[in-house]
Amino acid sequence: MTGDGSWGHDGLAQAVRSRLGLGRLLPLGGARDGAWITEExxxxxxxxxxxxxxxxxxxxxxxxxxxxxxxxxAGVPAPPxxxxxxxxxxxxxxxxxxxxxxxxxxxxxxxxxxxxxxxxxxxxxxxxxxxxxxxxxEAPPNPSPVVGPDRGAAAVRGPEAEAAAAVPGVARLTGVLGAAVHRTDDHVRVEFAVAAGWRALDVAGAVRAAVAAATGADRSVAVLVTAVELS
Known part of the structure; x- marks a missing residue:
């Protein structure tokens, strides 16, 4: 909280992520990749x-x-x-x-x-x-299937969302931190789930390229992977 008893921007984002069970938002790749993935x-x-x-x-x-x-x-603005x-x-x-x-x-x-x-x-x-x-x-436990997070699907609206959803390896767009596509005057952030069998960083790079082509050169692009399908 801030000194006046209210949540600051970062504190509010942290509280929201904790409530949803996302954990940390981890850098995916390097500084130039503009990609993050939820710890969950x-x-x-x-x-x-x-x-x-x-x-x-x-x-x-x-x-x-x-x-x-x-x-x-980071080469682009990071998620909160x-x-x-x-x-x-x-x-x-x-x-x-x-x-x-x-x-x-x-x-x-x-x-x-x-x-x-x-x-x-x-x-x-x-x-x-x-x-x-x-x-x-004393003995191995009975095996149980590992299930990845299911954050649901967000509506596909607008050129950036359509471009991201069409990328091979994208299972669906999600909206964990708000809308699936978050826009400002000079930046776009896209959230999505990765389909089973695809490397998350490779799909993230393809999504960034597709969204950049759809949004134009006046905006930077970051992506956030909120789920990876396991099968």
Whole structure:
């Protein structure tokens, strides 16, 4: 809150994201990519990757900046209170499974799976994955499907929305932080979900290019991935 007891712009955005369960808004790619993804969407992809690792059961996951050094400056305006571009760190908790194999080997495979998902499925610049073992299970739990966030679909209206919705790999437009397309005099932000089987950063780049072509050279473009379909 501000000194007068009201929510400031950043504080209000943070409160809204917390209420909706989005977590942090993570930089997707580098400073020139103009793309972000919700922590909720990214963690769902990580859980899906971890589900295929025997001998370790993934618990809590948190993604944050990897360093306290000054971050890079984004090439376009970021969504409200989003993390700036820069290396990220994944902190995770996991439980080992008794008798499956040595716990250190299972944890190392889990780390590899998380690293791989960050790079290959998402496009996050993750330089560190820290897995902390918090317990030991006598038997593996019954497997349950990992379900990504379902933020619903937003109406497709206007040239920017139509251009974004037509990009291969876009499952649907969403409107988590407001309308699916947020416009100002010199900037456009588009929110969408990525279809299963597509790398989030690649789709984000294609959406930015399509929206830039539709909106004209007088506006910069940023994109926000709010969900990634898992199947």
């Amino acid at each position: 969407a990214a963690v769902a992809v990580l859980r899906s990757a971890a589900a295929g690792v025997p001998g370790a059961v993934l618990g809590k996951v948190r993604v944050d900046r990897a360093t306290a050094d000054a971050p890079a400056r 209170s989003a993390l700036p571009p820069g290396p990220l760190r994944v902190g995770a908790e996991a439980e080992g499974v008794a008798g499956a194999e040595p716990i250190p080997a299972a944890v190392e495979r889990l780390r590899d799976a998380l690293f791989g998902a960050c790079a290959q499925a998402l496009g996050l610049d993750v330089t560190e994955v820290d897995v902390r073992v918090t317990g030991l299970l």
